Amino acid sequence: MKFIKAIVFIFIQAACFGQSTATVSFSLYLADIATIAVAPANSTINLVGTASSGTGNTLTFTSNNNLWINFTSQVSSGNLRNITAQITSGSLPSGTSLKLTITGPSGTGAGTPGNIVSPQTLSNSQPQQIIVTGIGNAFTATGVNNGYNIKLELDITDFSLLKSGNTSISITFTIT
Amino acid sequence: MKRLLSIFFFFSVAIDTFSQCTMFTPTISLGSNSISASPTFLGNRIGSDRTPELTINSGTLTISIANANTCSNWEVSVVRDNTINTDLRLYVIRTSEGIGAPESSIEAASLANYVEITTLPQIFMRGVNNRSSIQISYKITGISVNMDVSRYLSNITFSIIGTP
Numbered sequence: 001m002k003f004i005k006a007i008v009f010i011f012i013q014a015a016c017f018g019q020s021t022a023t024v025s026f027s028l029y030l031a032d033i034a035t036i037a038v039a040p041a042n043s044t045i046n047l048v049g050t051a052s053s054g055t056g057n058t059l060t061f062t063s064n065n066n067l068w069i070n071f072t073s074q075v076s077s078g079n080l081r082n083i084t085a086q087i088t089s090g091s092l093p094s095g096t097s098l099k100l101t102i103t104g105p106s107g108t109g110a111g112t113p114g115n116i117v118s119p120q121t122l123s124n125s126q127p128q129q130i131i132v133t134g135i136g137n138a139f140t141a142t143g144v145n146n147g148y149n150i151k152l153e154l155d156i157t158d159f160s161l162l163k164s165g166n167t168s169i170s171i172t173f174t175i176t
Numbered sequence: 177m178k179r180l181l182s183i184f185f186f187f188s189v190a191i192d193t194f195s196q197c198t199m200f201t202p203t204i205s206l207g208s209n210s211i212s213a214s215p216t217f218l219g220n221r222i223g224s225d226r227t228p229e230l231t232i233n234s235g236t237l238t239i240s241i242a243n244a245n246t247c248s249n250w251e252v253s254v255v256r257d258n259t260i261n262t263d264l265r266l267y268v269i270r271t272s273e274g275i276g277a278p279e280s281s282i283e284a285a286s287l288a289n290y291v292e293i294t295t296l297p298q299i300f301m302r303g304v305n306n307r308s309s310i311q312i313s314y315k316i317t318g319i320s321v322n323m324d325v326s327r328y329l330s331n332i333t334f335s336i337i338g339t340p
Contacts, residue, residue, distance in 0.1 A: 020203040021335045022239075026256075026266065028316060028328040029214040030226075037222040070223030074321040110225070111322050137322045142223035 033074040034081060036175040038067055038150075039143050047154045049162075059162065065151040069102075069132075071175050072139040073111075081135040083114070083148075083175050084128035090169035091124045092154075095161030098122040098169075099153040102131050107146030111138030116148070121155075128174065135175070202250045204336040207238035211314060211332075226321050232314040233271075240274070240308040241336060248305045249339045253297040260330035261323060266293040267315040268332075270301055274310030282307055290315055293332055300334065 045064045052060060073081050085100055092098055102118040114135035122129060132148060140147030156162065215230050244250050254268055267290035273282050282303035291300050301310075 019335055019337045020201060020243075021333050022204045022206045022209075023331050023333045024206055024208065025210045026260070026314075026330045026332055027210070027212045028230075028260075028264065028319075029212070030319070030323055030325055030328070031214065031217075032325045033217045033226075033321060035217070035219065035222040039223075072217065072222055072224060072321055074217075074226075074323075074325055076325040079325075109223070137320075137324065139225045139321050140223050142221075146223060 030074065032076065033072050034175045035073075036069065036071040036083065036173055037142075038173060039070055039146070040066070043067055045152055047152060049154070058159070059156065061154040061156075063151060063153040065101075065149055066144075067150040067152070068104075068144050068146060069148040069150060069173055070140045070142050070146055071135070073135045073175065074137050075135075079136075080112075080133070081114070081175055082130045083132040083135065083173060085120065085122060085131050085171055085173050086128040087122050087124060087126065088170050088172040090167065092122075092169060093162065093165075093167045095156060095158040097155050097157050098171075099155050100129075100131060101151040101153070102148050103151070104148040105140055105146075106149065107141045109138060109140035109146060112136030113138045113140065113148075122171065131173075202244040202336050202338050203242050204252060204334055205240050205242070206334065207240070207309070208234065208236040211237070213316070215319065226319050228317055228319050230316045230319060232316070234313075235311075237312050237314070238274070238308075239270075239310045239312055239334065241303065241310070242306055242308075244280075244304075244306050244338070249302070250304070250336050251302045251339050252300045252334055252336045254291060254293050254300045254332060254334050255297040256293045256295060256333070257331045258295050261318075261328050263318040263320065263323060264328060265317045266330065266332070267291060267317070268293055268300065268312055269315070270310060270312050272309070272311035274307040276307040277305060280305030280307055282310065297335065302339070 047061050049059045049061045100120045102116045105113045114132045120129040269290045
């Protein structure tokens with residue numbers, strides 16, 4: 001008889017304190033990201049050629065390593081990105097080429113920042129040159145001293161073609 | 177025979193006492209059965225990680241409790257399945273008391289505190305009698321560019337149970 005009592009008690013409890021449910025489907029979509037910037041922003045770099053003292057000595061140019069590449073990359077599983085550099089406006093002075101030396105990454109970024117392909121030489125009418133490859137999900141942090149450092153040097157390839165004067169070029173960095 | 181009759185009498189009284197209860201079970205319904213978020217990455221964040229936290233507010237994110245007039249005390253718990261990326265953490269918060277008859281109420285303690293939605297049921301709120309349009313919002317943490325591009329899914333289940 002105790003058994004029957006227990007059954008009825010359970011029946012009452014179940015009927016009175018029954019359960020109802022409602023389900024919501026949650027979806028978070030993280031799209032791909034490929035953004036890049038040079039720090040400091042809108043920088044103008046001057047590479048100045050100076051003749052060494054003394055007859056017969058060569059011309060030397062100043063170099064510059066003030067620029068940093070910052071980027072954020074988010075990719076699908078198995079995909080990787082590259083960073084390329086290209087002269088996109090203006091022309092290098094005749095008889096010169098531009099050497100890019102990439103170092104780093106430095107700073108407080110995280111993830112898979114890729115591998116350096118360096119140094120690279122840029123010249124007029126040259127296609128994009130890969131300077132960093134194998135970038136996965138990563139960010140470099142922002143501003144100078146974060147990301148990849150860029151050192152720019154102007155090399156003389158043919159002294160006989162050099163002429164005095166000022167030349168402006170633009171270099172475009174692209175993450176793809 | 178007397179014992180049987182007395183037991184029958186006891187059952188009759190018991191069932192009669194709870195007859196209103198036996199006819200109703202508190203039910204729960206949601207204003208929206210799907211939540212979708214796709215956070216943008218702003219241009220001024222180049223070089224940064226994604227914003228790790230995202231809050232989802234919408235007028236349609238509501239919970240309503242019905243059939244609770246008789247079994248008036250109820251308790252809502254929340255649980256999720258285990259399909260979502262383990263780096264992501266989901267939370268839910270009640271942001272309004274909803275609408276109800278004067279004799280209904282909702283426990284104040286569940287306001288202003290996020291409840292993490294895990295794979296184990298967590299008590300979300302308690303109340304008395306019917307309430308409708310109880311506003312809720314969700315929070316997701318752990319968002320990062322270090323996660324692959326993908327759609328991250330999970331089913332979140334709210335359960336209501338009548339309580340003594």
